[in-house]
Amino acid sequence: MTAELIDGKAAAQRLRARVGDLATRFAEDAGRKPGLAVVLVGEDPASSVYVRSKGKATVAANMESFEHRLPADTDQADLIALVDRLNADPAVDGILVQLPLPAGLDADAVLTRIDPDKDVDGFHPVNAGRLATGLNGFVPCTPYGCLLLLRERLGDLSGLNAVVIGRSNIVGKPMAALLTAENCTVTIAHSRTRNLPHHLAHADIVVAAVGRAKFVQGDWVKPGATVIDVGINRTDDGLVGDVDFESAASVAGAITPVPGGVGPMTIACLLRNTLVAAHRRAGVALDADAI
Numbered sequence: 001m002t003a004e005l006i007d008g009k010a011a012a013q014r015l016r017a018r019v020g021d022l023a024t025r026f027a028e029d030a031g032r033k034p035g036l037a038v039v040l041v042g043e044d045p046a047s048s049v050y051v052r053s054k055g056k057a058t059v060a061a062n063m064e065s066f067e068h069r070l071p072a073d074t075d076q077a078d079l080i081a082l083v084d085r086l087n088a089d090p091a092v093d094g095i096l097v098q099l100p101l102p103a104g105l106d107a108d109a110v111l112t113r114i115d116p117d118k119d120v121d122g123f124h125p126v127n128a129g130r131l132a133t134g135l136n137g138f139v140p141c142t143p144y145g146c147l148l149l150l151r152e153r154l155g156d157l158s159g160l161n162a163v164v165i166g167r168s169n170i171v172g173k174p175m176a177a178l179l180t181a182e183n184c185t186v187t188i189a190h191s192r193t194r195n196l197p198h199h200l201a202h203a204d205i206v207v208a209a210v211g212r213a214k215f216v217q218g219d220w221v222k223p224g225a226t227v228i229d230v231g232i233n234r235t236d237d238g239l240v241g242d243v244d245f246e247s248a249a250s251v252a253g254a255i256t257p258v259p260g261g262v263g264p265m266t267i268a269c270l271l272r273n274t275l276v277a278a279h280r281r282a283g284v285a286l287d288a289d290a291i
């Protein structure tokens with residue numbers, strides 16, 4: 001292996017510590033802690049684990065955690081009514097509805113009901129539009145975490161060629177928008193892309209968000225490139241990313257491991273977004289870019 005390992009766990013710990021300090025300062029200024037409400041419908045075991053760890057991380061960052069667990073047979077109207085109550089609750093700065101929702105519930109209707117200024121997941125179309133047009137909003141946590149790792153490793157990204165593999169609303173599209181705003185030349189590759197290795201041959205930055213284990217091969221990667229692996233795939237060999245780590249690490253200049261790369265940054269960015277939401281709602285100044 002020649003690539004430098006990008007330690008997302010350590011970067012996330014640093015970010016969480018900074019957010020925790022700023023949350024304490026916010027509480028002194030505003031007379032209350034930043035608050036994050038997390039809604040879980042049903043008992044999906046993976047979602048339950050995520051919600052528990054989000055709650056713990058929220059409290060550890062000196063914020064208030066409000067957990068709402070609803071039965072799997074909750075109907076749409078009751079879920080919407082809960083979102084409305086959280087929208088109106090002054091102690092709640094951020095609202096997150098854990099996906100996927102049980103069958104029969106309309107996730108789009110629920111996500112678009114969240115007040116865009118409390119939408120710390122950044123999934124509301126208003127926030128997607130703000131990101132696309134360069135306005136202040138909330139950026140989805142996973143691509144934002146990838147951007148922070150890239151900035152930490154490369155500094156100014158201006159003029160670099162970036163290939164984002166995947167065009168989901170949660171990862172690929174916002175990632176491409178963020179890199180465009182950083183003045184990268186961005187290619188979005190997806191399931192219909194022809195000759196992906198041809199595109200990767202010119203990429204200084206590769207972000208893989210495909211959802212296929214070990215999909216990106218080392219001999220596709222430009223020597224010295226920075227490779228960010230968003231993938232989380234459970235296989236017989238354990239958790240693996242969307243990049244074939246062994247072969248890519250012998251060519252890349254730097255690479256994120258799975259686990260311990262992008263994953264830990266996601267929760268840290270959720271806390272960051274909640275901190276930003278609290279400041280904006282309370283009218284307390286904060287240099288969000290400096291967090």
Ligand code: NAD
Pocket residue numbers: 142165166167168169170171172189190191192193196209210211212230231232233242262263266
């Ligand atoms: P998704 O299934 O919504 O999107 C996958 C994308 O990959 C699609 O846009 C599709 O066009 C593209 N794709 C599929 N086959 C392709 C191919 N052969 N060539 C090029 N592109 C192809 O997935 P998602 O929600 O964007 O997630 C992607 C991966 O990231 C998954 O492994 C997921 O588990 C992981 N993920 C990780 C985090 C985290 O916190 N680390 C967060 C979200 C998602």
